[in-house]
Amino acid sequence: MSSRRTFIKTSAVTLAGVAVSGSLFAEVSKKTKKVGIQLFTIPALVAADFKGTLTKLADIGYKEIEFFGPYEFSAKETIERWNQLAPTLGITKNAFYGYQPTDVKKILKDLGLSAPSVHLDLQTMRTNMQPAMDGLSALGTKYVAIPAITNPEDRSDFNKLADELNKFGQEISKFGMTLVYHNHGYEHTPKEGKTLMDTLLTQTDAKKVKFELDIFWMTAAGASPIEYLNKYPGRFKLLHLKDASEPIRFSGDGGSPDQWISLFGKMADPGSGVLDVAGIIEAAKRSGADHFYLERDLTPDPETTLSNSFAYLKARV
Numbered sequence: 001m002s003s004r005r006t007f008i009k010t011s012a013v014t015l016a017g018v019a020v021s022g023s024l025f026a027e028v029s030k031k032t033k034k035v036g037i038q039l040f041t042i043p044a045l046v047a048a049d050f051k052g053t054l055t056k057l058a059d060i061g062y063k064e065i066e067f068f069g070p071y072e073f074s075a076k077e078t079i080e081r082w083n084q085l086a087p088t089l090g091i092t093k094n095a096f097y098g099y100q101p102t103d104v105k106k107i108l109k110d111l112g113l114s115a116p117s118v119h120l121d122l123q124t125m126r127t128n129m130q131p132a133m134d135g136l137s138a139l140g141t142k143y144v145a146i147p148a149i150t151n152p153e154d155r156s157d158f159n160k161l162a163d164e165l166n167k168f169g170q171e172i173s174k175f176g177m178t179l180v181y182h183n184h185g186y187e188h189t190p191k192e193g194k195t196l197m198d199t200l201l202t203q204t205d206a207k208k209v210k211f212e213l214d215i216f217w218m219t220a221a222g223a224s225p226i227e228y229l230n231k232y233p234g235r236f237k238l239l240h241l242k243d244a245s246e247p248i249r250f251s252g253d254g255g256s257p258d259q260w261i262s263l264f265g266k267m268a269d270p271g272s273g274v275l276d277v278a279g280i281i282e283a284a285k286r287s288g289a290d291h292f293y294l295e296r297d298l299t300p301d302p303e304t305t306l307s308n309s310f311a312y313l314k315a316r317v
Contacts, residue, residue, distance in 0.1 A: 033285070033317040035310055036064030036116070038240060038295035042302045047093035051107060058111040060310050065108065066293050067118045068147065071095040073131035075123040081150075085257065089298060101138035116291050117143035117180065117212070117238055122154065125168050133175045143238060143291075144172055145180035145212050152255060155186060158196050162203035169208030180238060182212040185254025188221040197223070201232050214240040214295070215280050220248045220263060225280045229287040239284050240295040241313065243273030267296050269305050271312040281316045292317040 037057060039046050045053045054065070070078045072095070086094070096104050108114055118141050124132055125146070136144060146165075149155050169179035181204075187197035201211070213236045215225045229236055245268040250259050270277045281292065292313060299305040 033290065033292055034063035035061065035313045035317055036066060036291055036293040037062050037306075038066040038068065038293045040068050041294055041296050041299050041305065043089075043091045043094065043298065045302055046097060047091070050097040050099065054107060054111055054113060057306070058113055060306055061314060062294075062306075062310060063113060064291060064293070065113055065115050066295075067095060067115060069095050069119055069121060070124070071120075071132070071135060073124070073128055073135045074121065075127045078121045078123050089261075101135050105138065105140050115139055115141050117141060117145055119147040119182070120144050122146050122149060122151075129168075129171060133172065133177070136177065137175055142177060143180045143210065143212075144177050145182045145238070147182045148184040149186075150257070155196060155255070158191065158194065158199040159203065161196070162200050165200065165204050165209050169205055173208055178210055178237075179208060180210045180212050182240070183214055183218055183221075184260065185217045185221040185250055188218070188223045189253045189255075197228070201228075201235055206235060210237040211235050212238040212240060213284070213289075215275060215277070216240070216242050216244060216248070216263075216267060217254065217260070219244065219275060220250050221254050222249060226276070226283045229280070229283040229289075232287070234288045236284060236287055236289055238291040238293065239281075239289055240293055241270045241277060241281070241309075242294070242296040243268040243270050243275050243277055245273050247274060264297050267299075269296060269299075269309045269312070270294065272308070277312075278316055281313075285317070 042053065045056075057065070070082050074095075082094075086092070099107070104115070118136060118139070120132060120136070149161070154161060165179060165181060172179045181200055183197060187200070188195050200209075211232075213225055213228065218225050218228065245266050248263055248266055251262065252259055254260075284292070294305075294309045294313060296305055296309070
């Protein structure tokens with residue numbers, strides 16, 4: 001009985017101390033997270049020297065790596081579409097850079113790195129789910145993110161898309177992974193009084209479907225990352241962090257690659273531009289985000305971006 005009273009007393013004191021400084025949730029949000037990087041930031045470097053680049057990232061202090069596809073197990077249509085686009089972006093290799101998932105996992109482990117998430121397209125989930133899950137299970141990843149809905153027809157019926165994400169979320173959960181949706185801008189165009197983003201957030205299973213918030217693309221669509229993080233706590237588990245050298249808006253609805261690529265030149269390293277990156281990070285931590293990735297698409301100065309961004313993010317996440 002004495003030990004029980006001691007436990008209760010100790011717990012009460014601990015909780016009281018937390019209450020004085022804010023709340024238990026606020027205290028938890030202050031815990032330091034690992035800084036990660038989406039490899040689309042430096043595709044030329046990893047293509048030229050995969051192991052060497054990962055070693056460099058580990059030496060700087062990055063701990064988490066996010067891969068982008070397509071992969072050997074991706075849908076044929078996805079690979080063909082990417083092969084048409086990649087040369088215009090100067091990308092010669094992608095995905096696992098000639099290695100098998102098990103080999104990649106070992107390389108990462110040896111360097112003290114991990115791959116909590118990867119990008120996988122919607123078409124592959126529709127047609128090649130089993131091969132994809134087999135490959136990604138070998139990698140040991142936790143989150144499988146749809147990077148964009150490239151076909152406008154797939155965005156024409158908001159409710160149908162939400163139902164499909166719920167279906168894939170259920171399938172992926174059987175492999176111990178969680179489905180993630182990554183915003184790209186077109187989600188904020190109103191349709192019948194709703195936006196795609198709000199429909200997906202309210203009509204998908206919160207346990208099976210999470211979200212990856214790209215702060216640049218959401219801002220370019222005229223929406224506020226902080227407002228979404230505050231409105232939907234627990235849904236945004238991953239963030240893509242970059243800055244903007246000046247105020248940004250899409251030329252149209254944000255629904256096509258040409259609109260995205262046209263804004264690459266206005267991207268900046270986190271903390272060096274006009275976005276409230278520090279405020280967004282704090283809101284994300286309060287909201288329950290776990291993974292914070294640098295993603296400055298095709299950065300023109302990799303050395304500077306890698307070092308400066310890590311220093312800025314490490315001090316804040």
